[in-house]
Amino acid sequence: MSASAGIPFLDLVTPHLELEQEFTAVFKEALDTASFIGGPAVENFEREFARFCNVGFCAGVSSGTAALHYALVAAGVRPGDSVITVPNTFIATAEAITQAGGVPEFVDIDEGTYNLDPALLLGYLEQECHSGRHGGCRISRRTGRPVTAVVPVHLYGQMTDMDAVLEIAEAHNLIVVEDACQAHGAEYFSRRANAWKKAGSIGKAAAFSFYPGKNLGACGEGGAVTTDDAEIARKVKMIRDHGQAKKYYHDIEGDNGRLDAIQAGILRIKLRYLTKWNDQRRQCVAVYSEVLAPLASHVILPGEPSWSRGVYHLYVVRHQGRQGLQVHLASKGIGTGIHYPIPLHLQKAYRHLSYREKDFPISEGVAAEILSLPMYPQLRPQQQKQIAITISEFIQSKAVPAAVTMSAGV
Ligand SMILES: *Cc1c(COP(=O)(O)O)cnc(C)c1O
Numbered sequence: 001m002s003a004s005a006g007i008p009f010l011d012l013v014t015p016h017l018e019l020e021q022e023f024t025a026v027f028k029e030a031l032d033t034a035s036f037i038g039g040p041a042v043e044n045f046e047r048e049f050a051r052f053c054n055v056g057f058c059a060g061v062s063s064g065t066a067a068l069h070y071a072l073v074a075a076g077v078r079p080g081d082s083v084i085t086v087p088n089t090f091i092a093t094a095e096a097i098t099q100a101g102g103v104p105e106f107v108d109i110d111e112g113t114y115n116l117d118p119a120l121l122l123g124y125l126e127q128e129c130h131s132g133r134h135g136g137c138r139i140s141r142r143t144g145r146p147v148t149a150v151v152p153v154h155l156y157g158q159m160t161d162m163d164a165v166l167e168i169a170e171a172h173n174l175i176v177v178e179d180a181c182q183a184h185g186a187e188y189f190s191r192r193a194n195a196w197k198k199a200g201s202i203g204k205a206a207a208f209s210f211y212p213g214k215n216l217g218a219c220g221e222g223g224a225v226t227t228d229d230a231e232i233a234r235k236v237k238m239i240r241d242h243g244q245a246k247k248y249y250h251d252i253e254g255d256n257g258r259l260d261a262i263q264a265g266i267l268r269i270k271l272r273y274l275t276k277w278n279d280q281r282r283q284c285v286a287v288y289s290e291v292l293a294p295l296a297s298h299v300i301l302p303g304e305p306s307w308s309r310g311v312y313h314l315y316v317v318r319h320q321g322r323q324g325l326q327v328h329l330a331s332k333g334i335g336t337g338i339h340y341p342i343p344l345h346l347q348k349a350y351r352h353l354s355y356r357e358k359d360f361p362i363s364e365g366v367a368a369e370i371l372s373l374p375m376y377p378q379l380r381p382q383q384q385k386q387i388a389i390t391i392s393e394f395i396q397s398k399a400v401p402a403a404v405t406m407s408a409g410v
Pocket residue numbers: 063064065066089090092093153155179181182208209210211222223
């Protein structure tokens with residue numbers, strides 16, 4: 001792939017080339033044993049992914065959305081509960097809250113990490129909720145419903161400040177379910193535990209997605225719930241299989257949300273490369289930091305608090321002229337993305353929640369300026385240099401000469 005052939009936003013062909021034979025063996029094994037749903041491939045993957053995340057249990061499911069939905073139900077969210085999350089996330093986070101019977105409520109983000117701001121979470125609970133008649137959870141003034149859970153999203157592969165979230169959650173009886181769908185392998189330094197912890201091992205339960213473009217991606221759909229709670233794991237395994245623990249004995253109504261054996265077999269192979277691929281992504285971050293440094297007064301680069309070791313599912317920069325910059329990059333064959341252009345509270349699908357513009361100024365401001373640059377383990381420094389040069393060209397083309405600025409000044 002030469003620079004003149006362009007630089008794609010994502011490359012899902014190259015990483016699979018050297019794995020093709022192993023993938024074929026997975027398919028042959030499934031055909032030979034007619035083991036398509038469940039079976040040893042799924043159980044082995046669950047054991048290996050639990051070990052990777054440093055948790056006791058993992059339940060493979062059909063998608064990240066299903067993982068969040070089932071984790072919320074299994075962890076104790078009840079129909080009619082208010083569940084807090086952030087407005088700047090993929091819609092699946094809020095969809096899963098609704099699917100679990102809850103009502104999404106939003107709290108704004110921290111501008112430095114693009115993740116849930118614990119101070120705003122506390123402010124919301126103290127000022128926009130009142131205490132329940134029976135003590136326990138706070139009651140949302142907005143919905144009149146008990147606030148029972150919070151879903152911090154480790155967006156772009158960067159950790160939310162989980163110590164602060166856990167402390168607030170304990171004080172207000174909130175269930176914490178991590179949306180780790182972009183954060184396979186990310187780490188958080190917990191001051192309270194005085195140890196680094198893996199994404200997915202901190203809340204009561206966590207959800208992962210194995211959508212093909214994620215850091216650990218299947219060749220199709222897939223997801224997983226991780227938890228240290230045996231009872232939650234047991235419930236998720238029932239929900240994914242029509243509420244049955246024994247065939248045709250349905251204790252509850254569940255769903256069809258299993259992980260299939262072929263995807264599990266592929267995920268087992270790719271899991272062996274995940275740490276190396278995440279390291280390569282972090283090397284790409286180091287190169288970006290270097291080549292984009294001269295543009296620092298025009299382009300805000302991702303920050304990483306000392307307590308976060310991100311895995312950069314996405315590499316997101318901010319620029320005031322985002323639209324024009326994206327068009328310019330595209331004209332030079334450089335692919336980019338916007339994650340995400342419209343915060344959830346302003347989406348048509350959530351009009352019934354009655355939020356308005358300016359309700360979440362940080363999320364709204366960020367959404368107007370963010371741009372995701374190419375980021376994948378196989379991205380080469382030469383390509384990153386090319387991207388930096390192209391951004392620099394755009395900024396220079398927009399620069400107003402100093403004399404003109406002065407004469408046009410107020
Ligand atoms: C991908 C993603 C999901 C949903 O995962 P699917 O496997 O696509 O259902 C949820 N939350 C976030 C933050 C995601 O990026």
